[in-house]
Structure formats: C-alpha cells, structure tokens
Amino acid sequence: MGAQSLFEKVWNDHIVAAETSETPAVLYIDLHLTHEVTSPEAFNVLAARGLAVRRPDLTLATLDHSTPTVPVKTLKELDLLVESSAATQIRVMIENCAKLGIRLLGFDSDQRGIVHVIGPELGITQPGKTIVCGDSHTSTHGAFGALAFGIGTTEVAHVLASQCLLQRKPKTLAVNVQGRLQPGVTAKDVILAIIGRIGVGGGTGHVIEYRGSAISALSMDERMTVCNMSIEAGARAGMIAPDDTTIQYLSGRPLAPQGRDWESAVRRWRALPCDAGARFDREVDVDASVLAPMVTFGTNPGMVVPIDQPVPAGETASFAKSLAYMGVEAGKPMLGRPVDVVFIGSCTNSRLSDLRDAAQVFRGRKVSAGVRALVVPGSQAIKKQAEAEGLDQVFMAAGAEWRESGCSMCLGMNGDTVGRGQLCVSTSNRNFEGRQGVGARTVLASPLTAAASAVAGRVADPRQYLRG
Amino acid sequence: MEKITAITSRTVVLPSTDTDTDQIVPARFLTTTTRKGLGKALFADWRFDRSGAPVADFPLNRPSAQGCSVLVAGSNFGCGSSREHAPWALLDFGIRAVVSTEIADIFRGNSLKNGLVPVIVDKATHGWLLENPGVEVTVDVSARQLRLPDGRAVEFPLDSFSRYCLLNGVDQLGYLLSRSDAIADFERNRAWQP
Numbered sequence: 001m002g003a004q005s006l007f008e009k010v011w012n013d014h015i016v017a018a019e020t021s022e023t024p025a026v027l028y029i030d031l032h033l034t035h036e037v038t039s040p041e042a043f044n045v046l047a048a049r050g051l052a053v054r055r056p057d058l059t060l061a062t063l064d065h066s067t068p069t070v071p072v073k074t075l076k077e078l079d080l081l082v083e084s085s086a087a088t089q090i091r092v093m094i095e096n097c098a099k100l101g102i103r104l105l106g107f108d109s110d111q112r113g114i115v116h117v118i119g120p121e122l123g124i125t126q127p128g129k130t131i132v133c134g135d136s137h138t139s140t141h142g143a144f145g146a147l148a149f150g151i152g153t154t155e156v157a158h159v160l161a162s163q164c165l166l167q168r169k170p171k172t173l174a175v176n177v178q179g180r181l182q183p184g185v186t187a188k189d190v191i192l193a194i195i196g197r198i199g200v201g202g203g204t205g206h207v208i209e210y211r212g213s214a215i216s217a218l219s220m221d222e223r224m225t226v227c228n229m230s231i232e233a234g235a236r237a238g239m240i241a242p243d244d245t246t247i248q249y250l251s252g253r254p255l256a257p258q259g260r261d262w263e264s265a266v267r268r269w270r271a272l273p274c275d276a277g278a279r280f281d282r283e284v285d286v287d288a289s290v291l292a293p294m295v296t297f298g299t300n301p302g303m304v305v306p307i308d309q310p311v312p313a314g315e316t317a318s319f320a321k322s323l324a325y326m327g328v329e330a331g332k333p334m335l336g337r338p339v340d341v342v343f344i345g346s347c348t349n350s351r352l353s354d355l356r357d358a359a360q361v362f363r364g365r366k367v368s369a370g371v372r373a374l375v376v377p378g379s380q381a382i383k384k385q386a387e388a389e390g391l392d393q394v395f396m397a398a399g400a401e402w403r404e405s406g407c408s409m410c411l412g413m414n415g416d417t418v419g420r421g422q423l424c425v426s427t428s429n430r431n432f433e434g435r436q437g438v439g440a441r442t443v444l445a446s447p448l449t450a451a452a453s454a455v456a457g458r459v460a461d462p463r464q465y466l467r468g
Numbered sequence: 469m470e471k472i473t474a475i476t477s478r479t480v481v482l483p484s485t486d487t488d489t490d491q492i493v494p495a496r497f498l499t500t501t502t503r504k505g506l507g508k509a510l511f512a513d514w515r516f517d518r519s520g521a522p523v524a525d526f527p528l529n530r531p532s533a534q535g536c537s538v539l540v541a542g543s544n545f546g547c548g549s550s551r552e553h554a555p556w557a558l559l560d561f562g563i564r565a566v567v568s569t570e571i572a573d574i575f576r577g578n579s580l581k582n583g584l585v586p587v588i589v590d591k592a593t594h595g596w597l598l599e600n601p602g603v604e605v606t607v608d609v610s611a612r613q614l615r616l617p618d619g620r621a622v623e624f625p626l627d628s629f630s631r632y633c634l635l636n637g638v639d640q641l642g643y644l645l646s647r648s649d650a651i652a653d654f655e656r657n658r659a660w661q662p
C-alpha cells in the first residue's frame with residue numbers, strides 16, 4: 001500500500017467488508033455515544049424486531065440535550081423543571097439503558113456532561129478509533145486522531161444492533177494552518193475563519209485533516225474546538241494527528257488503556273499520522289498569524305468577519321433575509337452592537353481552558369447592567385475543577401449565572417433560551433435562525449470575545465480586555 | 469419501507485440557500501420519542517407567525533403547493549444538525565423528493581434511509597426549476613433521472629445500493645444483520661480491541 005493519510009489508516013483498519021460499485025463498505029464502530037434526543041426511535045426499532053444491543057460494552061450514554069442545567073436530584077424534580085415531553089424522553093433513556101445493559105452517566109453521575117466533552121475527559125475517546133453518535137458535533141473527537149462523525153437515528157439503530165455502519169468512503173481535504181496566533185485570537189477564531197473561507201458547504205463529502213504548525217501548537221481543548229465545527233463547513237469529520245500533546249492528555253484518564261495496554265496503544269497511535277507523500281483530494285492553506293478575533297453576523301457560521309471589519313454586502317435574497325433577521329446592516333461592523341445575552345458553554349467552548357479564558361476577562365469586572373450572562377460548564381467534572389480553582393466565584397462576583405453541565409442555550413431545548421429579537425453573543429457553534437429560541441439572534445464568538453461583550457454590554461474586542 | 473420506482477408531482481419551490489435542519493424542524497419539537505406526526509413541526513417558524521397562524525406567502529402554505537411531493541430547494545439544503553426528524557417531518561408532510569444543487573451529507577443519508585429521494589442536479593437545471601415553480605416533474609429512481617415537462621431527462625447521482633433499497637423497499641439494517649458472521653470474524657481477528 002502506498003503513502004496513506006491519517007484518515008485512510010483509520011478507515012482501512014475498520015473495514016469489515018470492502019466497498020464495491022454495488023455496495024457500500026461495512027465499517028466497524030469502536031465507540032458509540034448516545035444521548036436522550038436522537039436515540040428513542042432507534043430503541044423502538046430494536047424492540048420492534050426483538051434485537052439486542054450487539055456490544056453494550058462499546059456503547060456509552062449520557063443525558064445532556066433536554067436536561068436542565070439547574071441541579072436535579074430525582075425524576076420528580078425533573079417533572080417540575082422541564083416540560084413533560086422532555087422529561088419523558090429522559091425517563092425513556094434511563095429505562096432503555098437499564099433494560100439493554102448500556103452504561104448511562106445519569107443525574108447521579110459526577111461524570112455526566114455534554115456527550116462530546118465527556119468522551120475525551122474519560123479517556124474513552126482515543127486515536128485510531130471509529131466513534132459515532134446521533135449528533136453532528138461528534139466531529140469533536142477527531143481532535144484525537146479518531147474518525148468520528150455524526151449519524152442519524154436509523155444509523156443509531158444500525159450501530160446498536162450490528163456495531164457497524166454502511167458507508168461510502170468520503171473524500172479528503174487538508175487544511176494547513178501555519179504561523180503563530182496573535183494574543184486574543186483563539187482556536188474558535190481559527191475555525192470560524194476557516195469556515196468563512198471555504199463556506200458552509202465547502203467540506204461536503206469530505207473528511208478534513210487539520211495540519212500545520214498552528215494546529216500542532218494547540219492544546220487538546222483547543223483542537224477539540226477546531227474539530228467540533230468541521231460539520232459547520234459541511235464536512236462529516238475533522239481529524240488531527242495524535243502527537244505528544246494527545247498522548248499526554250490521555251495518560252491516566254479513567255477509561256484510557258492502562259499499564260501494558262497503554263504501552264502498546266501508544267505504539268499504535270504513533271504510527272497513525274499521515275505518511276509523507278500521502279495525497280488529499282483538496283488542500284487549503286490558512287495563515288494563522290494574520291487572524292483577528294472573529295464574529296458571525298448572519299444566520300450561518302460561514303457569515304463571519306473579523307470583529308473590527310464591516311459586515312460585507314451580499315447579492316442573494318437569502319443573504320438579505322439573513323441580515324434582516326439579525327437586524328444588521330452591510331457596511332457597519334458588529335463591534336459595538338448592543339448585547340442582551342451572553343452564553344459561554346456548549347461542546348465547542350465549555351472546557352476548563354475556555355472557562356479560564358472567560359474568567360480572565362471577568363475577574364474584577366462586572367457584567368454590564370441589563371445583560372444576562374450564563375456560564376455552563378461542559379461536564380460535571382469541569383464544573384468541579386472550575387470551582388476548585390475559584391472560577392465560579394469570579395463569574396458570580398461579576399454577576400454571571402453559573403450552572404450545572406449540559407447543552408443549555410446552545411439549542412434551547414432545556415428551557416434556557418434567548419428571547420425574540422434579543423442579541424446573544426454565544427460560544428456555541430450554530431447561529432441558525434431560532435437556534436437559541438424563536439426569533440433569537442446569535443453571534444458566534446470565542447469565550448474571550450463573549451466575556452468582553454458581557455462586560456461592555458456591546459460586541460467587544462477582547463484584545464482591549466487582556467492584561468499584559 | 470415502501471418501494472419507490474418513480475414520483476410524479478408538481479414542484480414546490482423554496483429558494484433559500486443553506487436551509488439547515490433547525491429550520492426544517494426547530495429543536496423544541498425534538499422532545500419526542502417517536503417519528504410520527506412531525507409534519508406539523510415542518511418549517512414551523514417559517515410556516516406560522518407568532519400567533520400560530522399560517523404565513524400566507526410561505527411557499528408551502530400557498531394553495532398551489534397542495535399535493536406537491538417534490539420540493540425544489542436552494543443549494544446546501546439540510547445542513548447543520550444530524551436530526552433525522554428533518555426527513556421524518558418532510559415525509560409526514562407529504563414531500564417525497566428534494567431537488568437541489570447540493571444536499572448536505574448527513575441529511576442525504578438520513579433521507580435515503582427513510583425513502584425521501586435526494587436529487588442533485590446541475591446549476592442550469594436547478595435555475596430553471598427555481599424560476600418555474602409548480603411544473604410537473606418525474607423523479608425516476610429506476611433510471612436515476614429527473615424528467616422535465618419539455619421532455620428533457622437530467623441524470624442524478626444515486627449509488628446502486630441506495631437505488632436497490634429504494635426500488636425494493638429494503639431497509640439497510642436487514643442487510644447489515646445478514647453480515648453478522650463477517651462482523652464476528654472481524655471482532656475476533658483484529659489486531660487490537662477497543
């Protein structure tokens with residue numbers, strides 16, 4: 001076999017039956033993550049056919065999407081906190097997992113959290129694995145050199161019953177990011193700039209591999225932020241080759257291999273990076289050193305500008321509709337627009353380093369009068385660590401709300417929503433119409449930009465809030 | 469799944485580009501534990517105004533859209549969230565094929581698994597369809613062709629396996645389960661265990 005890319009190595013290592021012109025490949029799945037929203041109908045399919053879960057040991061469930069971010073101790077409390085259909089969904093998940101022998105990190109677990117935050121945190125997300133979940137941001141796990149992608153509910157049933165998926169081999173896209181980031185510019189700004197560059201459909205049909213000096217310099221938290229939003233460029237998955245940073249991160253995690261298994265796993269992981277001379281179907285180069293903090297101005301993540309640049313003009317009716325929805329005019333910058341809500345959280349930016357970034361801006365400052373600021377950690381473990389560092393005190397002293405972990409205002413399913421016409425600077429990944437609540441206007445940005453905007457009461461440049 | 473050979477219908481046209489699955493089914497309708505009845509949630513925030521009344525000039529609400537089962541949509545339709553609720557809602561509403569220049573990956577896969585036919589056409593054909601709403605077209609799954617009223621037949625990509633499943637109403641889980649022995653062999657013989 002000739003020179004192979006990281007993606008090709010992982011793909012080839014999981015072929016149960018090769019792809020032919022007539023049939024797709026049967027691809028083996030090493031880890032299936034699942035949550036309460038996209039699984040119930042899959043469990044119904046299994047029940048209707050009398051099928052068991054083939055590998056409950058390779059399946060891990062959590063509660064995050066419809067789950068409240070105020071403390072819940074019992075199911076009775078749940079009924080009081082969320083609407084009854086959401087409570088039913090959570091109850092059904094608990095029942096299904098118990099019945100089928102799936103490990104569920106439920107309310108009582110201090111390992112519960114957003115599905116894409118806890119996989120890495122527990123060390124079950126590992127290089128070279130195939131990982132799927134009924135959620136498009138499964139691409140997050142690609143930061144470890146796993147092939148990780150989102151699937152629909154029918155496919156959730158496929159994996160539950162067979163531990164396999166039928167797949168056509170995707171194309172590959174190398175995104176080479178070179179150079180050093182300026183202060184105040186983060187991994188979130190890098191991925192927003194990439195999406196702005198290639199467009200929201202730019203990665204369709206492709207798996208992206210992020211490479212180059214700027215990517216190698218990122219921490220695991222930051223790499224996850226980049227891979228998380230691969231789907232926002234239309235790509236199924238994003239991957240980053242494992243290196244010392246990856247291995248160091250995984251070492252000693254509860255579900256990472258231990259002892260001798262660890263040694264042999266590390267040897268295997270070291271062989272995963274792309275061979276010299278491997279070919280990609282497409283390549284894109286990005287210079288990280290010239291990037292500024294980025295903010296979105298429209299209703300998809302590709303509608304993005306450097307924070308101090310004017311909103312561009314567009315020709316299409318969709319573009320005009322988008323600006324009208326946002327209440328934004330072409331030719332004026334987003335900088336300085338009044339803000340109603342600030343949300344720091346979601347699987348894109350709710351890890352400890354994100355909270356530290358936000359706290360750095362909030363420390364000794366106050367959330368502007370009339371702004372609601374919500375800080376939602378990605379997992380219960382992160383919550384605990386943040387509290388141990390006193391970050392919760394910084395947020396609360398500034399006047400921000402500090403919550404239990406969950407998806408929260410990222411998709412507004414659990415009661416945390418933004419009001420009609422309100423502008424929310426959000427560290428999440430989607431600024432679609434209504435994503436954070438009916439009529440809500442979302443501006444995607446980094447935790448630094450979000451915190452600076454909370455303090456200013458307007459969309460603000462974080463570089464003015466960083467202390468030397 | 470029902471067998472599908474061909475769908476003949478007038479088109480309903482939704483020109484917006486990058487229509488994401490949060491528009492197709494807003495998140496607040498996802499607290500369901502079944503796929504049934506999602507037609508009422510389809511494009512809910514575009515179809516209905518604040519009071520819940522239908523928005524008269526929204527394409528799917530126009531009287532001419534009644535009974536149309538082919539949706540012509542702007543490019544990059546179905547991007548965003550992987551929710552299968554999107555094709556479920558379209559099917560429940562009566563849409564059976566979506567025509568565009570580009571259809572997002574996960575949505576496309578979800579559609580095929582539920583018998584909603586994704587039809588990807590060239591820009592010129594798409595442009596013509598956008599400008600001529602309500603024309604009668606045939607989506608011929610068997611021939612992998614979209615037939616236009618002037619007699620033109622435009623090829624669209626559909627891999628043999630998906631075509632076979634649509635034509636025969638086969639669901640893919642049955643096929644996967646028939647490979648159980650190969651799966652067990654793979655599990656036994658692989659170089660490392662997850």
Ligand code: SF4
Nearest residue numbers: 137346347407410411
């Ligand atoms: S935080 Fe948002 S994007 Fe991430 S899994 Fe939850 S809902 Fe999806």
